[in-house]
Amino acid sequence: MKKLCVVLDEREVQDNPFQPDMWRIVRRYPLTSDVNFYQARPVDVDEALKMNYLPGQFIMLSIPGEGEAPFCISSTPSRPGLLEFCIRKMGTLTSSLFDLKENQTVGIRGPYGNSFPIDKMEGKDIMIVAGGMGVAPLRSLLLYILDNRDRFGKVTYLHGAKNPGEMLFREEFFQLKERDDLNCLLTVDKDDTGKWTERTGLITTLFKELGPIDSKNTYAAVCGPPVMYKFVMENLVKLGIPKHQILMTLERRMKCGVGKCGHCAIEYLYTCIDGPVFTYWDVLHMKELIGRGVSDKVIA
Amino acid sequence: MMILKMKKEDLPAFLESAKEWGELWGPTTKEGQTAYSKVDGLSQMDLKATRTMIPPKKFLYPPRFTMFDFDEEGFVERTGDVPKRILFGLHPCDIHGILIMDKLFLETYKDPYYAERREKTLLLGHSCIPDDKCMCFATNTDFVAEGFDLFFTDLKMFYLVWVGSSRGHDLVRMRADLFSRNLDKNDILNYTEYRKWKTAQFKAKIDLTGMPDIFELGYNSPVWDELAEKCLSCGQCSMVCPTCNCYNVVDEVELGTAEGTRDRFWDSCMFREYSVVAGGHNFRDKRADRLRLWYTHKLQAFIGEFGKPACVGCGRCVSTCPVDINVATVSKALKEQEVGK
Numbered sequence: 001m002k003k004l005c006v007v008l009d010e011r012e013v014q015d016n017p018f019q020p021d022m023w024r025i026v027r028r029y030p031l032t033s034d035v036n037f038y039q040a041r042p043v044d045v046d047e048a049l050k051m052n053y054l055p056g057q058f059i060m061l062s063i064p065g066e067g068e069a070p071f072c073i074s075s076t077p078s079r080p081g082l083l084e085f086c087i088r089k090m091g092t093l094t095s096s097l098f099d100l101k102e103n104q105t106v107g108i109r110g111p112y113g114n115s116f117p118i119d120k121m122e123g124k125d126i127m128i129v130a131g132g133m134g135v136a137p138l139r140s141l142l143l144y145i146l147d148n149r150d151r152f153g154k155v156t157y158l159h160g161a162k163n164p165g166e167m168l169f170r171e172e173f174f175q176l177k178e179r180d181d182l183n184c185l186l187t188v189d190k191d192d193t194g195k196w197t198e199r200t201g202l203i204t205t206l207f208k209e210l211g212p213i214d215s216k217n218t219y220a221a222v223c224g225p226p227v228m229y230k231f232v233m234e235n236l237v238k239l240g241i242p243k244h245q246i247l248m249t250l251e252r253r254m255k256c257g258v259g260k261c262g263h264c265a266i267e268y269l270y271t272c273i274d275g276p277v278f279t280y281w282d283v284l285h286m287k288e289l290i291g292r293g294v295s296d297k298v299i300a
Numbered sequence: 301m302m303i304l305k306m307k308k309e310d311l312p313a314f315l316e317s318a319k320e321w322g323e324l325w326g327p328t329t330k331e332g333q334t335a336y337s338k339v340d341g342l343s344q345m346d347l348k349a350t351r352t353m354i355p356p357k358k359f360l361y362p363p364r365f366t367m368f369d370f371d372e373e374g375f376v377e378r379t380g381d382v383p384k385r386i387l388f389g390l391h392p393c394d395i396h397g398i399l400i401m402d403k404l405f406l407e408t409y410k411d412p413y414y415a416e417r418r419e420k421t422l423l424l425g426h427s428c429i430p431d432d433k434c435m436c437f438a439t440n441t442d443f444v445a446e447g448f449d450l451f452f453t454d455l456k457m458f459y460l461v462w463v464g465s466s467r468g469h470d471l472v473r474m475r476a477d478l479f480s481r482n483l484d485k486n487d488i489l490n491y492t493e494y495r496k497w498k499t500a501q502f503k504a505k506i507d508l509t510g511m512p513d514i515f516e517l518g519y520n521s522p523v524w525d526e527l528a529e530k531c532l533s534c535g536q537c538s539m540v541c542p543t544c545n546c547y548n549v550v551d552e553v554e555l556g557t558a559e560g561t562r563d564r565f566w567d568s569c570m571f572r573e574y575s576v577v578a579g580g581h582n583f584r585d586k587r588a589d590r591l592r593l594w595y596t597h598k599l600q601a602f603i604g605e606f607g608k609p610a611c612v613g614c615g616r617c618v619s620t621c622p623v624d625i626n627v628a629t630v631s632k633a634l635k636e637q638e639v640g641k
Contacts, residue, residue: 017409018367022374064370065553065560069578090578107375226581253577255549255567258409262546262567263574265593268601273408287519288583 017258020062020107021047025100026082031168035088035133036098037074041081043105048081054115055140056249056277059083060257062107066096070254070272072137073111078147083108086136086168112257113276116141116247121219125153127241129232131160131203131224135168137249137276138223142176149181153217156183156210160203160224163188164196185209203228207235215240221247233280246280250289301445302463304472304479305487311452311459312342315388317474321422322384325359327352336387347389347454350431351614355542356387356394357401360417363539364565367413370551371559378561379412384420391428392444393436393614397542398423399447400602400610404545413564422467425451427494432503433615435628439508441612442498455490504618506628508599508609515600518634519592526639527630528588530623535568537594537625540616544568569593595630 027039041048053073062068075084089098100106126145130138145152157176161167167188177184185206187199199206203224220236222229229248236246252264252271264271266288283289306314315324326345328337334349336356368375390398405414425448436442444451449468453460461479463469472479518524538544548567553560567574570590575583584590602610617626624640633639 016377016379016412018412019377020375062375064372064375065551065558067551068549068562088579094578105372105374251577252583253575255547260405260409260411260545260547261549262569265569265597265601267596268605288589 018109018256020060020068020109022105023083023108024105025102028100028102031086032166035086035168038085038087038097039075039082040085040106040108041083051080051083051111053077053111054118055144056116056137057111057113058137058257058276059108059110059112060254061085061093061097062109063093063096063100064107066093068107068255069093070112070257072140072249072276074136074139076140076143076147078144086133086139088133110257112272114274116221116249116277118144122151123153124245125155125214125218127156127158127213127218127220127236129158129203129220129222129224129236131228131232132162132166133168134223134225134228135159136223138221139169141221146176146179146182154183154214155181157185158203158206159184159186160206160228161186161188163190163192165193183210202231204231204235207239210239213239213241216242219245219247221249223249233283236280243281243284244279247277248280248283249276250278251276302469303483304461304463304481305483306452306459306461306479308454308457308459310475310478314471314475314478315342318386318422318424318471320474321471322386322420324386324388326388345389347426348429350429350434351391351616351619353616353620354540355397355614355616356390356423357397357542357545359385359387359421360398360401361405361414361545362417364563365413366561367549367564368562369559370562371557375562377412379416382417382420386422386424388424389426390423390448391614392425393434393439393441393612394542395423395425395444395447395451396436396439396441396612397614400543400612401545402447403606422449422471423447424449424468425462427451427453427498430498430501431615433618434502434613435504435506435611435615435618436613437499437502438504438506439609439611439613442502443495453491453494455487455494458487458490460487460491504615504628506631508611508627508631511599511609511631512603514631514634515596518637521634521637523633523637523639524588524592527625527633528586528591530639531570531587531591531625532623533570533572533587533590534622535570536620536622537617538568538570539566540620541598542612542614542616543598543610546574569597591625595627598627599631 022043023040024043025038025040029037031037058070058072060068061071071085074086087094087097089095128138128142187206191200218241220241222232250271254264254272255261257272259270259273266286278289323338325336326339327334327349329346329349334352336352366378405411448464451462546567547564549564551562598611599609611627
């Protein structure tokens with residue numbers, strides 16, 4: 001009873017969590033034929049350094065009149081001031097985003113979601129497995145780790161794309177490959193250019209190249225198309241990485257980002273506030289986390 | 301909690317004075333259908349009706365409203381145009397439903413639209429006469445101890461009035477002459493008798509114990525497919541459920557301009573496009589998946605998180621679903637592994 005009276009009688013005035021702030025697109029360029037890269041900063045530049053977020057979080061992005069949808073953040077908070085996104089042309093909102101030019105504005109609110117458990121990951125070996133668009137949230141994590149390199153153990157980055165033309169951040173990852181404090185393995189399913197110098201084959205083929213792994217001391221982070229999870233999970237479990245140390249970030253329909261609209265519900269969890277980062281241990285309990293069939297196979 | 305006593309014949313005078321605070325709304329029945337309407341006084345209300353078609357959530361969280369006005373410059377919040385209302389005649393199940401909405405909308409990331417309406421609405425509960433669709437005895441929501449501003453229990457000659465909030469107490473103070481603090485032995489006996497009578501009214505056969513485990517065990521049960529064969533995906537269950545909070549958001553543009561409104565409206569997880577993401581992937585393409593989500597959320601997930609079901613036993617799904625899918629039939633089908641006729 002007491003609690004409710006507080007709610008009703010002493011309501012503190014709070015900001016509207018649905019209120020988008022206007023941000024300016026300061027840079028955009030194509031990553032592939034249907035994926036664009038965007039950099040944005042608040043229209044009010046004094047706000048630029050106030051955006052605190054962690055790798056794995058997302059924002060709700062609006063174009064007035066076109067609607068609003070969740071997008072993961074591809075930049076790292078260790079390089080503050082700008083937010084970066086990779087956006088694939090998929091529907092109405094993303095098509096409108098493709099038409100936006102530099103200096104036009106979009107609405108942004110957030111950040112939302114639970115993020116990768118950076119505190120727990122510090123001091124551990126890290127394995128990041130990115131397939132296709134899955135690189136979008138994982139780039140944030142990878143860059144964050146590289147920017148704070150001495151706080152983490154061995155870092156391995158596995159990246160799979162359909163073909164060289166579909167690979168996101170191609171130049172960036174080829175540069176990262178040169179670093180001696182990162183084991184960066186890149187593969188394409190198929191090389192249709194004849195010029196590809198890295199591995200060919202599904203992302204799981206990269207697992208054969210991994211040296212010995214201190215599995216109990218390793219956190220793995222995975223993101224990719226649903227079909228990829230099944231095979232990657234099998235490999236990670238085989239390596240002996242504890243299930244609660246296998247992290248994945250998920251996509252769902254969202255209309256609010258703050259646990260109200262219901263669309264991203266999975267049993268008693270909301271992807272927006274309890275996720276989007278979940279562990280493989282969660283998946284074993286929550287049958288719908290990575291889709292029916294997929295999780296059944298993983299369990300078997 | 302403070303409990304006062306009021307003569308039954310004094311209720312009209314009390315409601316008349318309460319109208320100073322805001323509009324008076326209560327249950328009215330027209331052509332057999334009960335709904336909350338704005339009323340002048342008690343004489344227009346139907347306090348014997350067991351349930352309104354739409355629960356009182358519609359006052360705190362309207363079926364459709366504008367969140368923002370927008371133009372090229374950005375979004376401007378639209379709040380402040382909500383009238384002050386007194387809802388009279390809410391039954392315990394409805395108040396339990398509002399308590400669940402409070403959890404969803406007022407805790408983390410407080411929803412300013414809900415909060416504003418909640419603040420501008422007084423909830424005056426009233427005891428009820430259960431019918432054969434009422435299931436509140438199975439959800440432990442047949443009585444209510446919080447969430448209301450005042451609650452009137454009808455003991456034939458008198459009302460016992462529970463005072464649940466400071467604002468409820470303010471209403472009482474406006475006509476302090478109508479209320480008495482002097483409760484005697486007979487009041488206790490009458491109240492005990494009333495509880496006994498109410499408990500004896502329930503006719504529905506339903507037992508929700510063990511539901512979370514039964515849902516877990518029955519995740520792949522063919523019962524879901526059989527129920528889905530009947531389900532029309534019409535979403536009426538969500539519209540009438542006091543604890544369905546899902547909504548959709550859409551931008552409406554004024555033709556030929558860049559101005560418009562961002563509107564929010566009730567949605568249902570029974571609708572096919574509920575879980576579709578960009579690119580067209582549908583996380584719940586099958587009707588059985590959507591049906592299971594609805595009932596999982598009411599009878600498994602909420603219990604796991606809050607220790608009580610999200611179903612308040614109001615019976616609206618029983619009276620509304622055109623194909624007889626409701627909390628009673630679904631829980632029974634899952635337990636007996638057979639879909640009733």
